[in-house]
Amino acid sequence: MQQERTVSPADPFPMVVVEHLVKQFGSFNALSDINLKVAKGEKIVLCGPSGSGKSTLIRCINHIEKHDSGRIVVDGIELTDRMRDINTIRCEVGMVFQSFNLFPHLSVAENCMLAPMKVRGLAQSEARDRAMVLLRKVRIHDQAKKYPAQLSGGQQQRVAIARALCMQPKIMLFDEPTSALDPEMVKEVLETIVDLAQDGMTMVCVTHEMGFAREVADRVVFMDRGSIVEEGDPSTFFRAPNTERARAFLNQIIH
């Protein structure tokens, strides 16, 4: 699929700006001096070996991990320690986790309605309508009354995507959204994310699904040992990576 390039890294109003980001776990440097700009509408795929800091990076963007130094600016708001800024940013940033993290005691619809009601202040009927629209979008509206444990992994992950979308975020973060799924369910989840990408959603996705990266990514960012080692458009990156580390990584995941 040919993506039209409407964005460039030189966009004066990027959706996310990460500058000189450092994150340490004890004496371990999880992230060292990360610089990354995500333009509005841009789709970025983050890849790299395990422990390279890709998950940590996106978890810093919505402050699930607190960064040690550097700047993070999301849609013009700088991420500080103030709860107000953190919550404003979290409202604009949707996140999908590897292990879904649906609320097991709430039905599918209730999972989607909770935050819009409590955080955005929607009335129950509005929240329900919005939930149904988005559950329909991820093609799972017929399961709205079921509980998460009654659904397959792929269905649960699609509910998790709908739940994040119900907050009407401006950017979506995906943390290995298909890694916990059985192989036959990967496709349905990826298709859902592709649909979302085609709607123009800004997204940063940590994934090793190279077919997916080729199809949707505007840019592939390769990380290793807490640093961004290489970035480029997917076709170049996958065909002819510049660095030895990226080559070694690609050799390992493409058998």
Added chain:
Amino acid sequence: MNGLDFSIVVQAWPYLWSGLLFSLSLTAAAFLVGMFLGTLFALVQHFELRILSQLVRSYVALMRSIPLILVLFWFFFLVPVILGHLSGNGRPIPVGATYTAFITFGLFEAAYYSEIIRVGLRAVNKGQFEACQALALSTFDTYHHVVLPQVFRVASPIILSQTIILFQDTSLVYVLSLTDLLGAASKLAQLNGRLVEMYLAVAVVYLAISSTASQFVASLRKKYAIAGARR
């Protein structure tokens, strides 16, 4: 003794009934107070609120390491003295046996419930908290709508088991000369000499109530299994 005569139990029923009502209301009150305080205590420890959490930990450890009957004595004899000192004239202010029983049971059970809930809180998957953060839910909403409902669900069988024990423990109020179900039976048995019938009858009542509650626990457990704990 020539044969058992249970008509004596039927005659004594109104008195036994009032004893049973006392046992049940003490259980219910101690359950409500204990769960409320217990949840609070558990949350204080969960949030690791500096001094408060240390205090709560000591309180829970103390309550769990001494027999309930001793706590009852303490409250009955000590609290009036303390109140007297506080009021200034130094003369003990009696609290009354009934109040003593309700307050003691509530405070005592709070320690046990808080341990159950504290463990339950630790069992909630880290991902649940992260999902709440990602959705910008406030700490209050996170605990109110996501974390505590799951804790109560997971812990409900243990909470109910503890409550059945509590119901049986209410018989200890005899040391305060209060009349619960067992106390009523005991007093009547002393009067009419029909110890076997009276004690058999109350045993049946305890059995019926406790086993019904256990059945309820079992059915809850089953229901929870269907709802699924896959997270």
